[in-house]
Amino acid sequence: MLYALSSMLIIFSLLPFAVGAGYAAQPSNPPSSPEGEREVIAKAGERGFKVAVFPFENLTDNKDALTTVMPVIKGRLEAKGFTVLDEDTLNRFLLKERVRATGYISSDIARKLKEELNVVAILVGSLNSFSPKENPGVGLSARLVNSSDGAILWANHTSATGEDFTKILGLGRIQTIDRLTTKVIDKLLESFSITPPYKNIESTYKIAVMPFQNKSKIRDAGTMATYMFTVELFKNKGFVPVEYGEVRRSVVDLRVRGKGELDLTNTEAISKSLGVDGILVGTVELYKEQEGTLPPEAVISARLIDARKERILWYDSYQLNGDEGIIILDFGKIRSAENVAYKVISRLVREMGKAKWH
Helix, strand or coil: CHHHHHHHHHHHHCCCCCCCCHHHCCCCCCCCCHHHHHHHHHHHCCCCCEEEECCCEECCCCCCHHHHHHHHHHHHHHHCCCEECCHHHHHHHHHHCCCCCCCCCCHHHHHHHHHHHCCCEEEEEEEEEEECCCCCEEEEEEEEEECCCCCEEEEEEEEEEHHHHCCHHHCCCCCCHHHHHHHHHHHHCCCCCCCCCCCCHHHCEEEEECCCEECCCCCCHHHHHHHHHHHHHHHCCCEEECCHHHHHHHHHHCCCCCCCCCCHHHHHHHHHHHCCCEEEEEEEEEEECCECCECCEEEEEEEEEECCCCEEEEEEEEEEECCCCCCECCECCCCCHHHHHHHHHHHHHHHHCCCCCC
16 A cells, blocks of 8 residues: 555656646647757747737736736847847837737737838737736746737747746745746746747638637636637638737727627628627636635636628537546646636637538
């Protein structure tokens, strides 16, 4: 019995932290195919390209969080060989163009950055969580947008808490927000590239993600879900999401009101404005952090509208709490509502990919 227990402890000590959590969901594999080799060559050729890094949208209660996060992001991009547009020049441009919201970008502003400042791509994103508590937490969503046409070139989401790194006997736990921030950003930018993944245009559908309705008690949970869906759609080979800045522009121009639903008139107007095949609408029903012994939980519903035929093509709702994936000794436990929500969204996008368009 003692031998069996010892063997079990050894096995679990070798497991990566937070099995099943969002942070470890995207392993990095070395290229073993011609496509993988071309990707490495492309990344090597990206060095020196100029990238503008917009201040991320701060969706946390910590007003000073970006002063910790943004310098790390810029430093990591420079370490990868990219030239980051200096802050003074960027601020002058944003002031001149009267850009107030920097968590997304329209194609018009992107093109002006290329024409005026020779910027190849723009990094936009959101800081979803930043909690310097006993168990610190950090979460970010990010997208790289082509300055030529406003298309998304790269997108990712990463979130973790300090306890996600805990191994057997409590070793490995991260206790400081600064160290956790560095870890999360390194994971976020691990796949960073201005070369988008190959997708067969004949078998992909262009999707506009509308602002999600928020019925939870967490402020901005709907915005977080909107950005997470955009990231997951980008990672799916069957979809090409529109940059949210373009969706936002269309919503404002067409004076679309309300979130979580869309009438036929607006469906047709948005379809023509953005040239999309589908429009995704939905609601965050529940987004709850851990309370005492109660695990974090999320409930999200979504509907995919066939923009051409003006009909609901797919609908689903999914509920998950952080304890449902536990294997043993808390391995598999999800400790933040953000990671629970992202897992819910990943599941919904996978199911959405099975929808029959014809």
